[in-house]
Amino acid sequence: MSDSNQTIIVIDDDKPILVNLEMVLQSDGFNSVETFSSGIEGLEYIQSGKGDVVLLDLNLPEISGLEILKTIKKERPLLPVIIITGQNDVATAVEIMKNGAFDYLAKPNDIGRVTVSVQNALRMGELRSSFTLLKRQFFKDDLDRPEAFASIITENPAMYRIFHYMEAIRHTSQPVLITGETGVGKELFARAFHTLCGCEGEFIPLDVSFHDNIMLTDALFGHVKGAYTGAEDTRGGLVKAAKGGTLLLDEIGDLSLEAQSVLLRFIQEREFRQGGDDRLQYSDARIILATNRDLQAMVYEGKFRKDLYYRLETHNINIPPLRKRYGDIVLLTEHFVALSCEDLSIPVPVISPGFIKVLESYSFPGNVRELQNIIQHAVTMSAGELSAESLADKIDQIPGEKAPGGDGKSILFGGRDFPTLKEAENLLVDEALKKADYHQGKAAELLGISRQALNKRLRQRSEALSE
Numbered sequence: 001m002s003d004s005n006q007t008i009i010v011i012d013d014d015k016p017i018l019v020n021l022e023m024v025l026q027s028d029g030f031n032s033v034e035t036f037s038s039g040i041e042g043l044e045y046i047q048s049g050k051g052d053v054v055l056l057d058l059n060l061p062e063i064s065g066l067e068i069l070k071t072i073k074k075e076r077p078l079l080p081v082i083i084i085t086g087q088n089d090v091a092t093a094v095e096i097m098k099n100g101a102f103d104y105l106a107k108p109n110d111i112g113r114v115t116v117s118v119q120n121a122l123r124m125g126e127l128r129s130s131f132t133l134l135k136r137q138f139f140k141d142d143l144d145r146p147e148a149f150a151s152i153i154t155e156n157p158a159m160y161r162i163f164h165y166m167e168a169i170r171h172t173s174q175p176v177l178i179t180g181e182t183g184v185g186k187e188l189f190a191r192a193f194h195t196l197c198g199c200e201g202e203f204i205p206l207d208v209s210f211h212d213n214i215m216l217t218d219a220l221f222g223h224v225k226g227a228y229t230g231a232e233d234t235r236g237g238l239v240k241a242a243k244g245g246t247l248l249l250d251e252i253g254d255l256s257l258e259a260q261s262v263l264l265r266f267i268q269e270r271e272f273r274q275g276g277d278d279r280l281q282y283s284d285a286r287i288i289l290a291t292n293r294d295l296q297a298m299v300y301e302g303k304f305r306k307d308l309y310y311r312l313e314t315h316n317i318n319i320p321p322l323r324k325r326y327g328d329i330v331l332l333t334e335h336f337v338a339l340s341c342e343d344l345s346i347p348v349p350v351i352s353p354g355f356i357k358v359l360e361s362y363s364f365p366g367n368v369r370e371l372q373n374i375i376q377h378a379v380t381m382s383a384g385e386l387s388a389e390s391l392a393d394k395i396d397q398i399p400g401e402k403a404p405g406g407d408g409k410s411i412l413f414g415g416r417d418f419p420t421l422k423e424a425e426n427l428l429v430d431e432a433l434k435k436a437d438y439h440q441g442k443a444a445e446l447l448g449i450s451r452q453a454l455n456k457r458l459r460q461r462s463e464a465l466s467e
């Protein structure tokens, strides 16, 4: 069931079929259906620029359907055309598809498929226009709304291409998938996309890792009081909270297959029911999904639903890792140094060329987040200058180089050879974070503690460092 104001044009000289199609489409939620029993009149209407999809009979008396199709493809190439034919034979279908028809329905058996075919055609139409817009945008130097990207520090051309792409697709109703390694800035980009759209509603992020279908359903759609044992209060659900805004579902690569089905259904239908309430509700929230996993590989391994993947790959923003944009390291370093100094209310230290050199020879598995942590730590320890040596205890494995200031021994503990319990704990936490690619949930799992407990430890540590 759709609720669409897009206009469907139906051209067929067979009046009963015309009436039947109009009825089916309207009862399936297409509020605007224009019917024509004359091919010439139908074509004139299309040539006036109206309509979003055309259902076209091939066998018309005054002008053939094929001729109309060819004219449409010449004058309005992005308008999808679905052919209706009584000649249920493959040869005709192939000929029609070669001339650019989107689909074909054979009368009378295929008429039941009309709504699905129209929905697919509309989606394809939206995609095609966004690609055309995209091509145009790529040839433009300036961004329409640079302020939306103000929080993203970069001068990398690939990143600017992503900004243009985001501007091109900002009006899409399709979900947007943001991929990239941990710490590259996926959430930052999601927030920028929300700002770009000028949505009135809120930006609501949800980390869905390790959510089973029941947890996900409850978090997204909520429940009414008494919906099940233990449901003592009504829970609004995040989909409702994101009304008129954006819902970011982070770490979708960690969802169970059952939970993926819940997500697929919601993305397709945009309809949901709160637990314990039978009323069907509709969501207009913009949906952004993010992951650092390779979803395509997961599809091959049977760990990610193929149909969900195909739905999500329509608009995919892939953020390059920091090691592929070393030009950004200086800019980001200056930015994070300034932020840390402001936070600590201390004067900005001198950044030595050696400090930058060490950073530029490191691979940053934790990307910008890792750089940010390294800078915060170095600023806290600095005495007026950020030198290569101030990175010694954070970057100890630079490929092809010895650790700066290193003497073969990787770590010294406050001048001693043996760590205190606290130092050992910090080391273990750092190691787990590195192993988990700076994904806090996974690092917490490795350490056998909850994510909240790990988060608390990290907060305490950075508070202790800034004291």
Ligand SMILES: Nc1ncnc2c1ncn2[C@@H]1O[C@H](COP(=O)(O)OP(=O)(O)OP(=O)(O)O)[C@@H](O)[C@H]1O
Binding pocket: 151, 152, 153, 154, 180, 181, 182, 183, 184, 185, 186, 187, 188, 189, 250, 291, 292, 368, 369, 372, 438, 439
């Ligand atoms: N280009 C950038 N400019 C300024 N800050 C950035 C940039 N990229 C990332 N950051 C900062 O780095 C940190 C990590 O970014 P973010 O949380 O968006 O990464 P992520 O890809 O969503 O990480 P994860 O995969 O772990 O969820 C944040 O503090 C963010 O503000």
